[in-house]
Amino acid sequence: MNTLAALTRNAHERYADHPAVYDGSAWLTFADLGARARGVAARLRERGVGPGDRVVIALRNRAEILQIEHALFLSGLVRVAVSSRLHGREIAGIARDCAAALVVCEPEHVSALEWPHISSADLDELTAPGPELPAVSEPGPGDVAALMYTSGTTGEPKGAIVTHRQWLAMIGAIRERLPVRGPGDVVVHAAPMSHFGGSIGSAYTFSGAAAVPLPKFGADVVLGAVEEFRATVLPLVPTMLKELTTAAELGRYRLRSLTAVPYGGAAISAPSALRAAGAFGEVLYQCYGLSEALAPLTVLPPEAHMRAGDSRLASAGRAVPGVEIEIVDPVGGIGEVVVRGAPVMPGYWNRPEQSAEVLDQDGRFRTGDIGRLDEDGYLYLVDRRRDVIVSGGFNVYPGEVERAISELPDVREVVVFGIPHERWGEAVAAAVVLAPGSRLTGEDVVQACRDRLAAYKKPLHVDLVGELPMSSTGKINRREVRDRYWSVRSRNVGD
Incomplete structure (x- = not known):
């Protein structure tokens, strides 16, 4: 299974009778999810959206995101997931940049998409049960699976290209370093599924785990969902982790079902991480990555979160298998972080000059982050070269x-x-x-x-x-x- 299309079909068939995603009122099985995804694929085909076309997804966390993503993977389409918190004009700008064939967004964004050549879809119509259509074009490992939009200090959007091979490498790294068990795992999606949370969730979903999307973040809502669904996995960004730590310390919720709380997307202080470990237990996994080089490039495991005074608690962990990290142009051991490996993008969408600025001929990517490596290979991030x-x-x-x-x-x-x-x-x-x-x-x-x-x-x-x-x-x-x-x-x- 060297493409996401093959991995998607395998999940639908292998875990057919297992719960796949909670839609807010009932569970959809993997068989249900497969049928819905093939239905979405049929409607996309009816609209003339074909292999290689880009589809922008700008939705709050909801079950329909998985239906649409799986339809894209099955059909050889390109996933362009962006934050639903973007202004409609920003979403329109990304859609224009990648010449998107379709934008699926929240109703409040539709008016801003009334630009020439930008088409939006009604979510209920797109995902309603109906005729199914099997995939007719099998993508290759090197084909584009997704665009992950980032930007430079100019603020102009750039789409980092993610191939099927890269996405599978990301899934492999997650399975290598996190406790992915398969059916029986339940992932509560409090962090946006368009970003880090969705990447973590992808590895779990394709292993047979169930997903519980939460459209809004709130400490009581999230911890209540963990207790209600006996969640095992809770991907977060550090801001969320700190807020949930305060709530978890009150002891009102049973959280012992959790086996992994992966977090990433921003820095966190050692005291904050240690405090979170005290509230959640030995389940924290810090993951470092970028849009151009998918997380996890490095992982700081749970045991490193449990020791007060351990200097490694201030690190982002060590590189996962298949990823090489080095520090270039060092001054006193501190310099720019450069990475090479399967998770690194081949370039930015239609931006060869900007691609050449950050990628060399050996596929090494200059992250723009400033850091250092200790003698055991632990990465410490201390600043950002760019002004993000x-x-x-x-x-x-x-x-x-x-x-x-x-x-x-x-x-x-x-x-x-x-x-x-x-x-x-x-x-x-x-x-x-x-x-x-x-x-x-x-x-x-x-x-x-x-x-x-x-x-x-x-x-x-x-x-x-x-x-x-x-x-x-x-x-x-x-x-x-x-x-x-x-x-x-x-x-x-x-x-």
Whole structure:
């Protein structure tokens, strides 16, 4: 089984009578899921969507996501899953960038998709029971299975290409390092299925596990679902882990069914990780990865979370089999993290120049993360070369926020950066220079971002300043502004 199409068919047939996904009121078996997926494939074919075409999925966690994903895998289509929290205009921009044949999104996003050549689908119509259509085109291992959208500091979206071979390598790494048991495992999806949670869930689903999607995050909702469904797996981002830790410490929920709480997508402090281990037990797995090199590249196992004072608790763990990690251009042992192996992308979608900037001829990928390796191969992340802000597990790119603010007529200069935040790790902040005599307020700046961007990208802090520091080349010195807020921290990533 060297493609996702083969793996998908195998799961539907092998685990036919086992529960596959909870739809909010009842369980669908793997046989049901297969029938629904083939029905979706038929409707996509009716709309003229064929092998190799891109389909954007921008949905809150729900059972229909698995139906659509499995239909795409069976039909040789390309999965382009993005956060449902994006602004409709941002979703439209990604759809245009990859020339998507179809966008499946929440109703509130449809109006923003009314651009030429962007087609959206009614979710109920697409996933309703109906005639089934088997796959007629078998994809190859090197064919594109997905695009994982990321961005540079310019904020322009880039689709990291994921082949069937890469996705299977990701599944293999998860099965290697996490306790994937198969039928009997229950995955509660509190983190977005479009990102890390969905990647972890994929390995479990194709092994016969059941999925319980939660459309909204709330500590009591999540822990209540773990207890109700006797969940064994709970993928999270660190922000969620910290919030659930506080709730779990109250002892109101039975959580002993959990065997794995994998988390990733942002940094977490050693004290926070140790506290979480105290609340959940020996089940935490920290996973490091990127859109361009799928997690888990490294894993920090449960036993490393249980020892107070262990310096390795501050690490991201060691490389999984088949992944090579090195530090290049080191200064005092600290330099840029470079990875090579099966999970690394072949390039960005239709962006050869930007692909060449981060990939060499040997397939080594420059992550843009700054870190070090100890003598036992544990990776420690200390900063990010690029200026990406990681807030609550979501990437925020300063350039796109700056553009939104710059659309205000009284804004002369603006720089956006991350500042420490107790809950989110980092929060978005902006320093703005206004035209003389302007009556623009900080709230006006925030509102401009609300009108143009996803809610999590708006600044939580706005400074109206007289001037901004400049570099020797006449550019705004973002790092100097940012460092004023981080000078009291031991490392320049979130806690």
